Amino acid sequence: MARLDDRVVIVTGAARGMGANHARRLVGEGARVVLTDVDAEAGAKLAAELGGGAAFVEHDVSREAEWDRVIATARETFGSLQGLVNNAGLLRRERIEDESPEAFERLLQVNLMGTWWGIRKAAPLLREAGGGSIVNISSTAGLKGYPGLSSYMTSKWAVRGLTKAAALELGPEGIRVNSVHPGGIEDTGMFGGSGATPEQKAQAAARIPMGRNGRPDDISDMVIFLLSDASSYVNGAELVVDGGSIL
Numbered sequence: 001m002a003r004l005d006d007r008v009v010i011v012t013g014a015a016r017g018m019g020a021n022h023a024r025r026l027v028g029e030g031a032r033v034v035l036t037d038v039d040a041e042a043g044a045k046l047a048a049e050l051g052g053g054a055a056f057v058e059h060d061v062s063r064e065a066e067w068d069r070v071i072a073t074a075r076e077t078f079g080s081l082q083g084l085v086n087n088a089g090l091l092r093r094e095r096i097e098d099e100s101p102e103a104f105e106r107l108l109q110v111n112l113m114g115t116w117w118g119i120r121k122a123a124p125l126l127r128e129a130g131g132g133s134i135v136n137i138s139s140t141a142g143l144k145g146y147p148g149l150s151s152y153m154t155s156k157w158a159v160r161g162l163t164k165a166a167a168l169e170l171g172p173e174g175i176r177v178n179s180v181h182p183g184g185i186e187d188t189g190m191f192g193g194s195g196a197t198p199e200q201k202a203q204a205a206a207r208i209p210m211g212r213n214g215r216p217d218d219i220s221d222m223v224i225f226l227l228s229d230a231s232s233y234v235n236g237a238e239l240v241v242d243g244g245s246i247l
């Protein structure tokens, strides 16, 4: 028996990067997965590759009405919902004095409000299933400071706080809510994608106690743990997966 047999899970931002890896790995663990993303072409292609255990919905996480379509797909295509991975995110490097108010607000709309909508919209279906697990992807930038990342840091610290509030409110109903804090993960959009040179990757790795950068599978392993029964008493926790980079 696989670790996520009989579970239905929504993964946002699943067209590429870590979200795509989570979707692939979750299907491999027996889950049926609703993949969502603003990138309809890549998202639909991946869902088709994953077969009958996957469905794709074009979805901007900052829009309430689009969340309703995602939830309806989980219910109508797979019949229930046991998990949600709030993974979609944006990053911008800009100093506070240079970033426009519109750009700052848009980043919060996606990274923070997108997570907030996800919790609100998924909770009724998770409740109906008798409980479930919500995994909010924050960052080490939700635990410490990095220069030039004010909007991103603000959003990721807020996701960490929102996770605690949701864990307190939903825990009594058997819905666990935890935050994951990845360090720098190679082969993702936020790490420079395939554009990062071997020298840049080596420089980043040299600063990490484990001697290497993170890989998408490092985070997928944690997400699978949090969605599975192996974490049934883990609620409101901050799971740092960074090779010790913030020590």
Ligand SMILES: NC(=O)c1ccc[n+]([C@@H]2O[C@H](COP(=O)([O-])OP(=O)(O)OC[C@H]3O[C@@H](n4cnc5c(N)ncnc54)[C@H](O)[C@@H]3O)[C@@H](O)[C@H]2O)c1
Residues within 6 Å of the ligand: 012, 013, 014, 015, 016, 017, 018, 019, 036, 037, 038, 039, 059, 060, 061, 062, 086, 087, 088, 089, 090, 091, 110, 137, 138, 139, 140, 181, 182, 183, 184, 185, 186, 188, 189, 190, 191
């Ligand atoms: N890559 C890293 O080093 C790193 C480190 C710490 C945390 N994270 C976090 O992990 C998550 C995934 O990051 P990644 O590096 O895989 O990113 P990525 O850029 O490779 O992929 C992000 C995905 O989110 C989608 N997306 C963007 N805006 C969206 C929206 N409004 N609605 C729905 N989908 C949207 C994109 O189309 C893309 O498919 C993010 O929350 C990010 O902040 C990444």
